[in-house]
Amino acid sequence: MKELIIISGKGGTGKTSLMAAFAYIAENKVLCDADVDAADLHLVTAPDILEKHDFQGGNTAVINKDKCTECGLCIDLCKWGAISETFEVNSIECEGCGVCVYFCPEKAIDFPLNTCGEWYISNTRFGPLVHARLGIAEENSGRLVSLVRNEAKKLAEEKGLDLILTDGPPGIGCPVIASIGGADAVLIVTEPSVSGKHDMQRVVQLANHFKVPAFLCVNKFDLNKDITGEIENFAKEKGLTCLGYIPFDQTFTKAMIQGQTIFEYDSGSAAGQAIRKIWESISEKLDDLRASS
Amino acid sequence: MIISIASGKGGTGKTTVATNLAVAIGSDVQLLDCDVEEPNSHLFINPVFEKTITVTTPVPEVDEKKCNLCGKCDEICQFKAIIVIADTTVMIFPELCHSCGGCEKVCPENAIKETSRELGIIQKGYRNGIEFVHGKLRVGEAMSPPLIVKVRSFARPDKFTIIDAPPGTSCPVIASMKNTDFILLVTEPTPFGLHDLKLAVGAVKMLNIPCGLVINRSDVGDNKVKDFAKKEGVPVLLEIPFDRNIAEAYSRGDMIVEKLPGFKEKFLTLYDNIKKIVS
Numbered sequence A: 001m002k003e004l005i006i007i008s009g010k011g012g013t014g015k016t017s018l019m020a021a022f023a024y025i026a027e028n029k030v031l032c033d034a035d036v037d038a039a040d041l042h043l044v045t046a047p048d049i050l051e052k053h054d055f056q057g058g059n060t061a062v063i064n065k066d067k068c069t070e071c072g073l074c075i076d077l078c079k080w081g082a083i084s085e086t087f088e089v090n091s092i093e094c095e096g097c098g099v100c101v102y103f104c105p106e107k108a109i110d111f112p113l114n115t116c117g118e119w120y121i122s123n124t125r126f127g128p129l130v131h132a133r134l135g136i137a138e139e140n141s142g143r144l145v146s147l148v149r150n151e152a153k154k155l156a157e158e159k160g161l162d163l164i165l166t167d168g169p170p171g172i173g174c175p176v177i178a179s180i181g182g183a184d185a186v187l188i189v190t191e192p193s194v195s196g197k198h199d200m201q202r203v204v205q206l207a208n209h210f211k212v213p214a215f216l217c218v219n220k221f222d223l224n225k226d227i228t229g230e231i232e233n234f235a236k237e238k239g240l241t242c243l244g245y246i247p248f249d250q251t252f253t254k255a256m257i258q259g260q261t262i263f264e265y266d267s268g269s270a271a272g273q274a275i276r277k278i279w280e281s282i283s284e285k286l287d288d289l290r291a292s293s
Numbered sequence B: 001m002i003i004s005i006a007s008g009k010g011g012t013g014k015t016t017v018a019t020n021l022a023v024a025i026g027s028d029v030q031l032l033d034c035d036v037e038e039p040n041s042h043l044f045i046n047p048v049f050e051k052t053i054t055v056t057t058p059v060p061e062v063d064e065k066k067c068n069l070c071g072k073c074d075e076i077c078q079f080k081a082i083i084v085i086a087d088t089t090v091m092i093f094p095e096l097c098h099s100c101g102g103c104e105k106v107c108p109e110n111a112i113k114e115t116s117r118e119l120g121i122i123q124k125g126y127r128n129g130i131e132f133v134h135g136k137l138r139v140g141e142a143m144s145p146p147l148i149v150k151v152r153s154f155a156r157p158d159k160f161t162i163i164d165a166p167p168g169t170s171c172p173v174i175a176s177m178k179n180t181d182f183i184l185l186v187t188e189p190t191p192f193g194l195h196d197l198k199l200a201v202g203a204v205k206m207l208n209i210p211c212g213l214v215i216n217r218s219d220v221g222d223n224k225v226k227d228f229a230k231k232e233g234v235p236v237l238l239e240i241p242f243d244r245n246i247a248e249a250y251s252r253g254d255m256i257v258e259k260l261p262g263f264k265e266k267f268l269t270l271y272d273n274i275k276k277i278v279s
């Protein structure tokens, strides 16, 4: 079984639309949405939710006023300044470190587990999907990402499917690290803009840091051919394979508005053809990885 | 006055709005790029950097001669960053440490000392009347909020401060938006844009901060974003239609208030409207 994660560093490069297009072409796969903070894949895949589970991660301190003697120790200990002068814990500020709970001389601080999101197993017209929703302002996105990846793996094993296709989060922080650690390959979707290129370079560094093989593709490549050339040179220098170039095509947006993949909306678009070629190249790369493992 | 510019979805034009607003105002303005995972504002502002600071966070170090393997540090750590293995060694995973100080405090043998882990760097510079500060998370570092807090410590009350926030609604975004006077949300009129805008508005309401909306590529999609804004009472303060010239200017790192006619006025009107809402 192989797991391919699609990431971009920068948002808005077309990662999720591309992911949906791959979902349409690829066979024998489980889909996984690891962008738990702003999950959008379900807007195209229209999942039928089969299972729904709470996600619990981390604890929050709660002061029991009846027991508290207002000694002030917890206020001094909290590195996040989460406890007010009136001995209330601000749950948004509380990091859940438990230090106040441990040291309170009156044992006046409760430390309940948070339910900070939900995760789901669903059916879609493209096959099974594992996805999640992190609550607003919640922490622990990395843990939720690890959880959905694990569940996707279990599901693939159960059903005898040999590919997991995962939509990763933007950035390079906690949830992205949780998305790519131990994956078989990442596909980085970039665009030819100064920011797209800058962010792509940081994600490439991140993939190298965690020793995950990375491939590149350039969306809207004709929007700025000079920068596309710079991206090409960067890839060459770093020994990165660029799997293809997708032209700027409004069909992407039109398809998204209809809740469709680009292939369902228009089977003959220029972008669609480029995507098919990229998918063929990725499949070959994944077969190579299968053969060598 | 301090405002933050945010969007649930990435790539909607947050940085375009933040940088063009700063350049349109031109003086007595600060731009703090808090999207420390992927900071982009400097690519448009091109500041001359004067100062670079390395930001670290404390993590524990154990003196094995003093440690009696009592296991108290393992017990207090909520993040599995310090673990006593089979009564033989203490292992520290600095990258998991949240710097709560609990292990050091609890250790009966005084065996734990403080060392540090690099979170990233902060750079400060200028372009004309704009003071610019951004953070750059070290590649491989998972925790961005403490670096964001550090970038925000550069905010000066006598200036108009603009924060470019990261995308999403989780802890790094909250760290960037909380305790600001106004949140400007940027979205696009597509199903992804609308879905993520709903989450962002949820976060803003939770923080109880006044907000307004910029609709970018305002003519590419449908009316659902506007309907939603109306229903939620979020004023639409600026619409930027799709224009290949704008997309190309953006791709080169050009400022639209400088390259395309009429935009400077639009951004100044936006500035006036924000001031009106806040005061």
Ligand code: SF4
Residues within 6 Å of the ligand: A063, A067, A068, A069, A070, A071, A072, A073, A074, A075, A087, A103, A104, A105, A106, A107, A108, A109
């Ligand atoms: S440490 Fe305990 S008793 Fe003291 S102020 Fe805090 S909650 Fe109250």
Ligand code: SF4
Residues within 6 Å of the ligand: A060, A061, A077, A078, A079, A080, A081, A082, A083, A089, A093, A094, A095, A096, A097, A098, A099, A100, A101, B100
């Ligand atoms: S659990 Fe930690 S972060 Fe939360 S209030 Fe207590 S000391 Fe502060």
Ligand code: SF4
Residues within 6 Å of the ligand: B062, B066, B067, B068, B069, B070, B071, B072, B073, B074, B084, B090, B106, B107, B108, B109, B110, B111, B112
């Ligand atoms: S608390 Fe101190 S003495 Fe006990 S195991 Fe940890 S480092 Fe060693």
Ligand code: SF4
Residues within 6 Å of the ligand: A097, B059, B060, B073, B076, B077, B078, B079, B080, B081, B082, B096, B097, B098, B099, B100, B101, B102, B103, B104
């Ligand atoms: S400082 Fe806190 S988070 Fe870090 S190792 Fe010690 S107890 Fe764990």
